[in-house]
Amino acid sequence: MLDRKFIIENAAAVKQNCVNRGMDADIDHFVELETQRKSKLQLAEELNRQANELSKKIGSAPPEEREAIKEEARKLREQKAAAQAEHDVLEEQVAAIQLIIPNMAHPDAPIGVDDKSNLEISRGKFSPRQFDFKPQDHVELGQKWDWIDFEGGARTTGSGFYFLKNEIVLLDLALQQWATTELVKRGFVPTMTPDLATDEVLQGIGFNPRGPETQVYSIENSALSLIGTAEITLGGLYSGVTLSDEDLPIKICGISHCYRTEAGAAGRASRGLYRVHQFTKVEMFAFCLPEQSDALHDELRDIECDLFDALEIPYRVVDTATGDLGGPAYRKFDLEAWMPGRGDGGEWGEVTSTSNCTDYQSRRLKVRFKKEGTKGTHFVHTLNGTAIALSRALISILENHQNSDGSVNIPPVLQPIMGVEKIGG
RNA sequence: GGAGACGUGGCUGAGUGGUCGAAAGCGCCGGUUUGCUAAAUCGGUGAAGGGGUCAAACCCUUCCGCAGGUUCGAAUCCUGUCGUCUCCGCCA
Numbered sequence: 001m002l003d004r005k006f007i008i009e010n011a012a013a014v015k016q017n018c019v020n021r022g023m024d025a026d027i028d029h030f031v032e033l034e035t036q037r038k039s040k041l042q043l044a045e046e047l048n049r050q051a052n053e054l055s056k057k058i059g060s061a062p063p064e065e066r067e068a069i070k071e072e073a074r075k076l077r078e079q080k081a082a083a084q085a086e087h088d089v090l091e092e093q094v095a096a097i098q099l100i101i102p103n104m105a106h107p108d109a110p111i112g113v114d115d116k117s118n119l120e121i122s123r124g125k126f127s128p129r130q131f132d133f134k135p136q137d138h139v140e141l142g143q144k145w146d147w148i149d150f151e152g153g154a155r156t157t158g159s160g161f162y163f164l165k166n167e168i169v170l171l172d173l174a175l176q177q178w179a180t181t182e183l184v185k186r187g188f189v190p191t192m193t194p195d196l197a198t199d200e201v202l203q204g205i206g207f208n209p210r211g212p213e214t215q216v217y218s219i220e221n222s223a224l225s226l227i228g229t230a231e232i233t234l235g236g237l238y239s240g241v242t243l244s245d246e247d248l249p250i251k252i253c254g255i256s257h258c259y260r261t262e263a264g265a266a267g268r269a270s271r272g273l274y275r276v277h278q279f280t281k282v283e284m285f286a287f288c289l290p291e292q293s294d295a296l297h298d299e300l301r302d303i304e305c306d307l308f309d310a311l312e313i314p315y316r317v318v319d320t321a322t323g324d325l326g327g328p329a330y331r332k333f334d335l336e337a338w339m340p341g342r343g344d345g346g347e348w349g350e351v352t353s354t355s356n357c358t359d360y361q362s363r364r365l366k367v368r369f370k371k372e373g374t375k376g377t378h379f380v381h382t383l384n385g386t387a388i389a390l391s392r393a394l395i396s397i398l399e400n401h402q403n404s405d406g407s408v409n410i411p412p413v414l415q416p417i418m419g420v421e422k423i424g425g
Numbered sequence: 426g427g428a429g430a431c432g433u434g435g436c437u438g439a440g441u442g443g444u445c446g447a448a449a450g451c452g453c454c455g456g457u458u459u460g461c462u463a464a465a466u467c468g469g470u471g472a473a474g475g476g477g478u479c480a481a482a483c484c485c486u487u488c489c490g491c492a493g494g495u496u497c498g499a500a501u502c503c504u505g506u507c508g509u510c511u512c513c514g515c516c517a
Contacts, residue, residue, distance in 0.1 A: 042475070045486045055498040059443055066497085073497040242472085377472075
């Protein structure tokens with residue numbers, strides 16, 4: 001969320017930003033309520049101060065006066081409680097609006113209401129391949145070699161779930177192992193995170209854990225939800241913690257399962273593994289100083305490019321338009337891999353996404369830093385990026401590296417881990 | 426899952442109704458002393474929110490895991506909750 005003072009002082013810019021992002025937040029109402037809230041708070045504090053003053057007097061007052069002072073103090077406390085109650089109502093309303101005001105956008109982020117305004121900024125090392133046969137999609141390949149069992153997933157759990165089987169399990173594990181190793185080489189602390197998090201952390205990261213619009217599976221009779229991404233647990237890792245500026249940036253990566261309800265998202269573009277309710281992901285996350293976040297964002301994007309280049313998968317990099325940023329992101333880059341089996345004759349499909357969320361998440365999660373030798377604390381900047389989302393990486397590998405007999409070549413970087421050059425056939 | 430103990434400032438740790446935002450020690454910052462270092466010694470040293478100021482100084486409120494309650498007044502009493510530890514049970 002944005003700082004309240006910032007919103008009030010920059011109301012016009014915040015309003016324009018909401019328009020650019022296609023979000024509807026009543027900034028004027030926010031300013032009005034927040035102003036009221038502050039004056040109520042001052043009133044409550046003043047009444048409290050007066051009551052405190054009286055309470056202190058009681059000890060030294062002559063016994064016969066004590067009851068009268070007590071009575072007066074009691075009245076003041078009652079008035080204070082009333083003012084506080086009014087304040088609390090306002091606070092709730094202010095917080096509700098503040099929660100839906102999106103982050104400001106990077107000045108270079110393309111402005112537009114949806115993904116049609118996304119701007120392609122670069123391409124990977126490899127171009128989409130010209131097949132001399134009709135490429136199959138990953139669903140067909142998965143069926144042919146008994147690699148992916150959607151029927152089994154549907155029977156045990158429901159539509160949108162699947163079993164991975166046979167060699168593709170080893171490919172999946174090899175990708176996790178390889179990606180994590182690559183990140184460790186680049187200074188990331190590897191973690192395996194919980195697959196559940198408290199609703200508070202979910203909300204801090206920018207997810208809406210409950211309610212009709214939610215994309216999140218929540219656990220009944222508890223304040224826990226299944227995470228949609230390790231961004232949630234990694235971001236929550238230091239919630240409430242004040243870090244030292246000397247420890248920043250902290251680069252951390254995490255392997256987790258990701259769960260998404262994908263309510264209303266079924267359709268032709270969601271075939272197979274592309275949009276599923278559960279998948280595994282290796283996620284990058286960083287906490288850093290404000291002045292570091294732009295460069296770090298570029299670094300995360302470049303790592304994603306390195307990984308997909310190493311896997312020999314064609315992709316393009318997209319600078320996401322304001323309307324497609326979501327709430328927390330200040331700027332977002334997506335990698336879209338070429339998926340030969342998608343649509344008619346192949347389509348680009350999102351495989352990674354990296355966002356600079358500046359202090360939008362850290363303000364809610366209260367992740368601060370202290371500059372050594374100075375007073376006060378500030379909010380860190382947080383960034384996240386997909387290293388490998390297994391389901392979509394598997395699509396990319398199967399579809400791009402398939403042979404005419406349906407066998408699939410394993411990218412050279414994974415061969416030492418898997419011990420084979422090819423699967424199927 | 427059952428029983429018990431505990432949760433105080435960067436750390437250790439005192440504090441069982443007001444004089445406590447909180448002793449003491451350690452650490453840290455600054456001064457003095459000293460050939461350097463160490464030691465000694467003096468002083469300072471939490472956070473959030475609000476007001477105030479050009480900026481400071483300064484003022485107010487809140488914070489002793491968290492949330493409620495009792496009371497004129499709560500670190501201290503009560504309830505709930507979360508976390509940690511120990512023992513038992515169960516278990517991969």
